[in-house]
Every structure is written in C-alpha cells, then in structure tokens.
Amino acid sequence: MAYTSQDLLTVLVAAVLTAGIYAAMSYGLSIIYGVMKIINLSNAGVMMLGAFTTFELFRRAHMDPFLASLIVFVFYFSLGLVMYRLLVRRVVTSPPISSLLLLFGVWLVIQNIAILIWGNQDESILSKYTFATVSVLGLPVSVTRLVVFFVSIVALGLVYFFLTHTYTGMAIRATAQNRDAARLVGIDVEKSFMIAFALGTALAAFAGSLLSTIYSFNPDFGRVFQLKSFSIIVLGGLESLPGVAIGAIILSFIESLSIFVMRASMQNFLAFTILVVALVVLPNGVAGLWQRGRG
Amino acid sequence: MRKYWPFMLLFAMVVLPLFLGLAPNLDLGFFSYYYFLNLGFITFVFVAQAVAWNILGGYGGQISFGYSAFFGLGAYTTAVLWGMYHWPMVLTFPVAGLVGVIFAIIIGLPTFRLTGPYFSIATLGIGEAMRVLMLNINSLGGASGMNLPTTIPGKMWFYYAGLILVSGTLAVSAWVRQSKFGLALFALNMDQNAAASLGVNVALYKNLAHMLGAFIVGMSGGLYATYFQYIHPDQVFGFQASISLVLMPVIGGVGTLWGPVLGGTIYYFLEDTLLSSLPSLHLLVYGVLLVLIIVLEPNGLLGMAARVQRWWRARQKEHTVAFPDAGKGALP
Numbered sequence: 001m002a003y004t005s006q007d008l009l010t011v012l013v014a015a016v017l018t019a020g021i022y023a024a025m026s027y028g029l030s031i032i033y034g035v036m037k038i039i040n041l042s043n044a045g046v047m048m049l050g051a052f053t054t055f056e057l058f059r060r061a062h063m064d065p066f067l068a069s070l071i072v073f074v075f076y077f078s079l080g081l082v083m084y085r086l087l088v089r090r091v092v093t094s095p096p097i098s099s100l101l102l103l104f105g106v107w108l109v110i111q112n113i114a115i116l117i118w119g120n121q122d123e124s125i126l127s128k129y130t131f132a133t134v135s136v137l138g139l140p141v142s143v144t145r146l147v148v149f150f151v152s153i154v155a156l157g158l159v160y161f162f163l164t165h166t167y168t169g170m171a172i173r174a175t176a177q178n179r180d181a182a183r184l185v186g187i188d189v190e191k192s193f194m195i196a197f198a199l200g201t202a203l204a205a206f207a208g209s210l211l212s213t214i215y216s217f218n219p220d221f222g223r224v225f226q227l228k229s230f231s232i233i234v235l236g237g238l239e240s241l242p243g244v245a246i247g248a249i250i251l252s253f254i255e256s257l258s259i260f261v262m263r264a265s266m267q268n269f270l271a272f273t274i275l276v277v278a279l280v281v282l283p284n285g286v287a288g289l290w291q292r293g294r295g
Numbered sequence: 296m297r298k299y300w301p302f303m304l305l306f307a308m309v310v311l312p313l314f315l316g317l318a319p320n321l322d323l324g325f326f327s328y329y330y331f332l333n334l335g336f337i338t339f340v341f342v343a344q345a346v347a348w349n350i351l352g353g354y355g356g357q358i359s360f361g362y363s364a365f366f367g368l369g370a371y372t373t374a375v376l377w378g379m380y381h382w383p384m385v386l387t388f389p390v391a392g393l394v395g396v397i398f399a400i401i402i403g404l405p406t407f408r409l410t411g412p413y414f415s416i417a418t419l420g421i422g423e424a425m426r427v428l429m430l431n432i433n434s435l436g437g438a439s440g441m442n443l444p445t446t447i448p449g450k451m452w453f454y455y456a457g458l459i460l461v462s463g464t465l466a467v468s469a470w471v472r473q474s475k476f477g478l479a480l481f482a483l484n485m486d487q488n489a490a491a492s493l494g495v496n497v498a499l500y501k502n503l504a505h506m507l508g509a510f511i512v513g514m515s516g517g518l519y520a521t522y523f524q525y526i527h528p529d530q531v532f533g534f535q536a537s538i539s540l541v542l543m544p545v546i547g548g549v550g551t552l553w554g555p556v557l558g559g560t561i562y563y564f565l566e567d568t569l570l571s572s573l574p575s576l577h578l579l580v581y582g583v584l585l586v587l588i589i590v591l592e593p594n595g596l597l598g599m600a601a602r603v604q605r606w607w608r609a610r611q612k613e614h615t616v617a618f619p620d621a622g623k624g625a626l627p
Contacts, residue, residue, distance in 0.1 A: 033412075039415060039416060041419075087586065087590065090590055095356060095484075096356075096358070096412055097356055097358050097549070100412070101541070102589040104360070104585060105581070105583070105584070105585030105589065108585070109578070109579055109582035109586070111582075112575075112576065112577070112582065115575065115578075116576075223534075227419065230419065234413065263431060265427065266427060268423060269427045269428050271420070272420035272421070272423065275416070275417060276401075276405060276406075279405040279406055279409070279413055
C-alpha cells in the first residue's frame, strides 16, 4: 500500500488534536499522584461516568455536549470531595497497597453500576458537530476534534493557573513538594489533599465527557484510556504539566503513526509497550532527561 | 497437636476422594463424587495462584494486577507444546512455568529498579496487552481460541495434580516466610529505603519473588488449559483472572501463610455457588468487598479472626478479674 504525503499530514494533524485531550485526561492522575502519592485507579471509572453523564444530559435534556462537560466537571468535583471524605482520607498515610486496592475496588463498583444502568453495549453521541468538518492547512478536520482540542487546552491552562496563581493552588503544590514542610508552615494539608483529589476526579470526568463526543463508549471505556494515561504520566515523569504535555504528544504521535505499520486493534498493546520502554529508558520521564542534561 | 493440622488437612484431602470413590454414583445432592473432584481441582489451582501471588504481593507488598499474563502464557505454552508439538503433557508444565519466569523478568527488571508505584502501574497493562497481542496472532488461534487434545487423564488425576501443586506452593511459601529471603521481603515491605540501607538487595529480592510467583502461576495455567481443553485470550488473559488473583489473598489476609488459602477457598465457593446466579453483580460484589476490607480490616478474614480472639480473651480476663471467686463454689 502506498501512502501520500497528504496522508501523513492528515495523521500528524490528528495526532496533535488527540494529544490535547490525552493531556487533559492524564493531568488529573498526575495531580493526584503528585500531591498524595497514590495511584488513582478509580480514574478509569470516573472517566467512563463522565462520558455517560454527558450522554444522558445530551439525550434527555438535549444539552450541547460541550456545555454538558462543564456541568460534568462541577458535578464530579463534588463527587471527588465526597469520595475523599468517605474513603480516600483513610488510606492517604497507609502503605500504597491500601490505596491501590481501595481505589481498584471503587473502580469495580463504578463499572458494575454503569453496566447495571446502561448495559454493556456501545453508545455514542451524535450531535450537530459530529459530521461537520472545517479545512485546516487544506485538510478536512472534524469540528468536534478541533473543539475538543481547544477546550482541553483551555481547561489545562485554567487548572495550571489555579495551581500557580491562587493561594489554594500554591498550597497544593507545596503539599506535593513536601507535605511535612507544608504542614510546618501552616498549610492545611488535609484540605490540599481533598481539593487535589476532587480536582483530579473532575478532570478525569471532564476528559471522559470530551472523549464521549469523539469515540463510542461502554462501561469498560475508561480502562484503555487509563492505561494510556499511565503511559503518558510515566513518560512525563509523573508530576508536572509540561511533562504530561510532552508525554501526551509522544504517545499520540506514536499511536497515530503506528497505523501505517500495524493493525489499529494493536494500539492498546502499543501503549503498554511504550510504558515499559519508557520505564527502561527514561525512568524519570522525558523531563528527567532534561534535568539530567542540565545537572 | 496444633503444629500438625496442615498435615492432617493434607491427609484428609488425599483420602477423601478415595473414600468417596467407593460409591462414585452416590449423589448426596451437593456433594457428589465428580462434583467434588471438579470443585477440588479448581479450588486447588486458584489457591495455588493466590498463595503464589501472596509471596510478592503479601510478603513483599508489591501489588501486581497482571498475574493473568503468566497464567495465560502458561496456558498457551502448554497448548502449543502439547497440542502442536506433541510433547508429553506433564513435561509441558515446567516449561509453562519457565515462560512465565522469563516474562516476569521482562516486567520486573525495568520496574523494580525504581522506587514508587511503577511496578503496579506497569502490571495493570500487562494482561490487557497480552490479550490484545494473542487476539491478533492468528497462528495461535487468534480470536477463535485454541483447542487442545482431548486425550487427557481422568478427573481423579487432575485432583491429585492440583493437590500436589497447591501443597508444593504452600511448602514453598512457608519456607520463604522463615528464610532470609522472606525476611528481606518483609523488610522491604515495611520500609524500602531502610531495608536497602541495611544491605538488602531490594531489586533482586523483588525480582526473585516475582519469578517464583510467575513460575507457579504459569504451571497452574498449563494445568488449567489441559483440564478445560480449550483456551481463549479473553478467558486466560482476562481482567477477571487478574482481579481474582488480587482478591483471594486480600479476602483471606494479605501477607499471611494461610490467608490466601482461606481466601481462595471462599472466593471459589462464592464464585461457583452464589455469583453464578448473579453474573451482572460480579464486579460490584468484588469491589464492595475490597473497599470494605481495606477500610474496616486490611488484614482480611484472618485479621478479623485475630481481632475476635483478642476480644474474647480480653473478655475472659475481665471476667476473672471482676469476679475472682467466680466458679469457686460460690453456690453450696
């Protein structure tokens, strides 16, 4: 089969657009890990719930899916607060095994509830944007993907602004750096944990909501994307936004280019392979390479 | 007396089928001969896996969500060697275990060097990645799975094979607990940096424990494949297989010798009797169970039993202190 440079360009544009949403979906995981040092396995479940909530808002209330994603953000922020108060609070200081298993359990519960409500079949959101295209660099680009890209970037920017320019955000970052030192200077560490967890949860649901406008989804929808998120944050060195962005770009480019050489159904295997390769070659992520170069 | 009960249990497990075999067609409803052999075999395989998982996951505190990869690789190794190359069946099991070990090294070497949760993260994808890979390898059946030869020994053979596997695994686990190797695992579980600074080669011991677990789970995968004579990527590499491996030790008591045995037995019993009638609530039940165990009693059923025992002893003591003359003939 022969590919033209036009094909290549199309794939590259698609890769850039995908990288935006990948970064948004991984940043929540990265925030929670950075601040609390726990792996939020319930992320996958929340992502899926975000998608289905958008679906319901779209189907029953005929709401614009992008407007719905804002409601999803707020709603899952509150859910994150509740989850933290009820469950996560108890395992923050326990050995990692507890938080891993607890949140794994939460994920299983969320997934099963979704199966009970929505069944096991695939759903999708067909809005007025779904089949619309615009021309970028002379290439037809789906409007949905374009909007999702910009919304993701704006959301990431806002979260980043919150973390760097507000008191609460800076308290969260201080907690991430050293929780004992943060406590010493009077930061309410418990509150930082709570907000960080809720923020991470909300970002996951928000990303799920945006993903639902592009892909079809079922109750197992979060798993694949969770694995991709892990690859991304490991590539990015687990804790920083620039790292996450770089990781997202790398994963999305490799995935997009891989369709020239392998079956699309093998993409999940690819995300995992990248994860393992990244662990071997770049244990501190791409950002670590940068630091190694400077140090 | 107390010390010998594992051997008495083993003796009972050896003798029971012989005893039931005297009247193989006697149907006691729940407890017929063939049902017992089948239940026994599957429980043994599950328990052996749980005990194997517990060596790294319980003693060493390194949670793996990816043991289904070893299970599936073992199953496929046996399927290929026995089904395609006509090896003697029994010889394929150790090879199945070794394939698991090789894969364990591939996963363990990069991830165990690092502190932090990298290992658990990587294992989350292992099973899924292998499943996707196997679904796409058409020479190994791909998405239609693989049929194995049907010339297998009887159920009795499998029962005893399972029993040997599980007893061997328990013996290994018991040995690890009291060895220097086990001590190193316990130490790195408590504080990895402290253990490393005292000269424990953390990465080495984690890898060894991982390889040991992989070997046992790989063998059990081979045994499982021959028993059911058919394997499919969704089944042997499925998420379900990995979840059950985590759940069994957690239910019984992570990091104890007998916890996984108790958990595995209960788990399979739950799976077989209760949940087969409620397939849509599988994950919910498991998830709620996990959450409750972690929040209420992280040491599982054995932890709960210990707590009850302590409470009971304290109560007894309270009684003797409060009523020093109790039972000394207060009544005429």
